[in-house]
Amino acid sequence: MTDAEKTGSVQLQKTDSDTNKALQGATFDLYKADGSKLQTGLVTDANGQLVVNDLKPGNYYFLETSAPVGYNFDNTKQYDFTIDFNQQTIATVAATNAEKTHSVVLDKTDSDTNKPLSGATFSLYKKDGSLVKDKLTTDAKGQLSYDGLKPGDYYFLETSAPAGYNFDSTKQYAFTIDISDSTDPVVVSAQNAEKTGSVVLTKTDAKTNKTLAGAVFDLYKANGTKIQSGLTTNAKGQIVVANLKPGDYYFVETKAPAGYTLNAGKHYAFTITIGDQTAAASVAVKDTKKPIQTAWTTIHKELPHTGEQVFYFSAITATMLAISAAAAALALKRKREQ
Incomplete structure (x- = not known):
């Protein structure tokens, strides 16, 4: 066999461009330098290699047609190599791929x-x-x-x-x-999660400012949604509610302390602000004692004018004297009959 008839081989090595890890599954076509396609569908093995034998001396190139999954490739890039006359060692071609980002x-x-x-x-x-x-x-x-x-x-x-x-x-x-x-x-x-805040309601006597235990309240959002019920003031006259999200709220008193008038239906409003609330919101509620009911106050309420009061007292006095006189006369009569 003459030198012109001797053939050679080429080995293509495919690796990751960052790690140099061998890449299996890259596919190439083989061309002569003049663009004539010689072979198609050449695929790198588990070692990232493909080998082509029986190539006559001359210039060639590979074109990559598909990359391993997850890798980019340039389908226009030519990986050139030469098979020399009387080739003693296999020609080598290095090709790298970068992972897709x-x-x-x-x-x-x-x-x-x-x-x-x-x-x-x-x-x-x-x-x-x-x-x-x-x-x-x-x-x-x-x-x-x-x-x-x-x-x-x-x-x-x-x-x-x-x-x-x-x-x-x-x-x-x-x-x-x-x-x-x-x-x-x-x-x-x-x-x-939004930062939360707290509120302190303090219940006191309207005149003395004495703190009042036992007042009961319900808590609502500004839209009327009830959040908590049966909240009762403690010995310090206070109710403390924590973990309230920013927004507007109000208390409604449902039961007053014993001896005090209930402020039914009144809204005690407050706001939890957005941000870093360092102090609790405060609500002050005052109750007024119920008036003491006596015979005098009952009569007094029934007397709208001063002149009428004098008349009624005179009438009452006369009636009492008449009853006393009648009782005395009856007692005297019984004594005589005996």
Whole structure:
């Protein structure tokens, strides 16, 4: 056999461009330098390799037609090589692929209302704790997004919450970017609960300011929804209600302390403000003692004018004298008959 008739071989090695991991499943076509296609559907094996034998001396190139799942490829890039005359060693071609990157979207909402929350700030980490990006902030839709993430495990940490909301700075919002050809972002949900406040109602005597135990109240939202009932003032004349979300509320007294007049139907309103409430809201309620009922007050209430009072007292006095005189006459008569 002459030198011109001797053939050679080529080996293509396919690897991950970042890790050098061998990539199985990449598919190539083989061409002569003049563009003539020689072979199609050549696929890398578990070692990331494909081998072509019996190639006559000359110039050739591979074109990649499909990449392993989750990897990008350039279908226009030519991987050139040459088969020399009297080739002693196999020709080698190196081809790399970069993993496809993906995106993540974090949705931040109110834990009670599901209202989107803007202004929450997060940092993004790989599973190993290395920082990817910090100061990521949710927008008016309560969302933040980040692109260019390679397959792997990640987590968000919240660094600040929207005004008036609690947050846990140690909680990890974990997610995984899978090896795939999908273009859909991974969605992570995170919620915040509004900070709560408290209220103190104090019940006192309207004249003496003495604190009054035993007054009973119901608590309502401003829209009329009853929240709690049967709240009773303690020995200090107080009712304390905690864990109230920001908003407007009111108390209604349902039972007054013994001996006091009930202020039925009256609303004792207060507001829990949004934000860091450092002091409890306060509500002051005063009760007036019921008037003492006596024979004199009963008669007095029945007498609308001063002149009439004199008349009635005169009449009562005359009646009492007449009764006394009649009793005395009856007693005298009985004595004589004996």
